[in-house]
Amino acid sequence: MAASPFTSRSPSMTVASPNTLRLRASAAQNGVVGATQASSTPTLNAGQELTEQLNADVRQRYVKDKKLGEGTYAVVYLGHLREDPSSFVAIKKIKVNAEYKDGLTMDAIREVKYLQELSHPNVIALHDVFSSKDQNLNLVLEFLPRGDLEMLIKDGDIQYGAADIKAWMGMLIRGVWFCHENFVLHRDIKPNNLLIASDGEVKLADFGLARSFADPYLNMTHQVITRWYRPPELLYGARQYSGAVDVWSMGMVFAELLLRVPFVAGNTDLDQISKISDAFGTPAEENWPGVTQLPNYIPTDPAHAVPLQGRDFFLRQFPTAGPVGADLLMSMCALDPRKRTTAYQALCHNWWTMDPQPTRNEDLPRKMGTKKMGDDLSRRGGDDDGPFKNAARQLDFGAMK
């Protein structure tokens, strides 16, 4: 079997459920040993060899280059297709975790499970999965060379305006909307996880905490989402929640893009609740019916209660967004998750049609310097409208009039 039956687009799952594995085994056997008409139920031994063969095929297709970075549970390498050195991928090698001796870590399973189903310009693409020696799981992901939104927010040398923020937020909300439309919660939206492709497109990455939602009677954990971006219902320990948690996170990202500092940055979960209360108003039965029944609800001293902030507050706090943008932000930051806008409603907001128009991807501000090199490398052969376009423009005499 020289060629794998899977196109490079669809993630071929070599670490798959036993059922698929059996099917593939029988299928391949029929193909390869078809003439001999072997027994219809393949032996375990043959099956194993076959999966190893399939896995090796996928693994052979990619070449690992240098290490790009290392996290707590994975190492990311830069890689490329063996037959096409100009097509770069990021290979995320999941570390073997001591806690999960018997199998894979939850994060890896979640990432594979949801990423293979989601295909959208604003969601990172999962090309392939294979296992290397010692049963290490490797995810072949889209290579996104231009860093993340956090880098842009923190870099004081980069200046951006309302139009750029609108473009970024549009891409972010689109990606999240697509996840929600397919009933996947991301549950870890923060600028750090919003990677930027070489064409400027913002992509939702790190689905290590993602899960499907809307199952009745099925509790979900409230210990998700980085604290600064965690919505009040999770801080109050809600076990049933909805896409509204991601919308809150997006609201926080929006505010951070506008202010260039995290908007409500608590040191502890309690501190986070008090900061949210100070900023947006104290959650109470009047503005959030049923909040007192949430498991970890802490009653506030009525003397220190802050009334729910109105439109004026957002207008004053976020003048860059303009009145309509402040409205959108306000609707994304509603304390009561039922009153919070959904990703779909956010995309229907009339802020998108207002002036200024969102910046086009190629004109978005970008981080210069070290990342630029990877940027150039990521250009595919014959891909004219990449970042290289700018370099060539200097030699364009036609433009110098």
Next chain:
Amino acid sequence: MASKDDLDHRDEDEVCPVCKSSRYLNPNMRFLINPECYHKMCESCVDRIFSSGPSNCPVAGCRKTLRKNKFRAQTFEDIGVEREVDIRRRVMHILNRREEEFDSKRAYDDFLEQREEMIANLVSRIDVAKTEAQLQKYASENMQSIRTNQALEEQEASSFQARMTQEQEEARLRRQLAREQLENERREIQASREDMLNRLAAGSSADAAAIAREGHKVLLKKSSARRSEEDRIRQKQAALRSEMKRGAGAGELAGPSDSGLIKGLRKIKTPEPEKPYDPFMGYVPEKRDYYTLQSSYPSTYLDRIRNDTRMAAGGYDLKEYYSRTMLEAFAGLGCFIGEEVSRRDAGAEVKPAATAGAAMAAGGE
């Protein structure tokens, strides 16, 4: 002027090829040419032959019919150059595409080359009929664009002229202002000095020093006031100037004209009507092919949730459950794996073994 003198001196014994009278006999003799045949003759010959209407060229062997109103003075001594310049002017007048109308520098260069080729053809009389026909056809097809480009050219020329005169005028005003200032200053200094002297003459000797000091101070104050006034005027002028410049810039930005079809690669007329921003980028939201979602479905299994305020407070919404259940129930309808597999195999050229395997896998499901 000097060149004309040169010409006159050199052509002391120049002779009109038609009437054979020479400059020696007629020092005021002027030669004229007609762009039909470029044969030169003296003014009196032109008057004599063509005053009564069009006639044939008097030069032997030339049968061109000439009219008097086309006769003009010669600009270049070499008649070949004169003719080429005429041809060039005419062709450039018609083929007046501008660089910004082309897709690339290359296309524009090709156009320039093509134009030069046509000019060269006409000058050296190669394929004249064909080239003329091409020109005529182009001119009639691209009337609109030719006219707009001409207008643009004129506008540019005139705006350049205007800018030049404006700059000159500004320089003149600046000089005048400086001169006036100098004059004023001088006069004021003199006036205050006289005033001081008068007062000194009138007052006692004790406050002489005080008066002198005061006079000096007044002078300083006046000059500083004048300076701020000048600054104000200068700023006003600068603002006015930049405004005018901006106006001129906007004028130049008139869009290029429509396309024609004879020459080279032409930029297809796409003014790019900036598409309105689509927040969904082409994705159809809430696309449901096989069902419509109800706002509520009766189910005893879910009744407990309907009344659970705690779940509601956390943001849990049964509608999402309905939506998801319905989506999953109908997901995959209208997807035909067999078709997709064959389409994929056609594209990817997978080996038959794999095809069979994939088909088996699909069928075994």
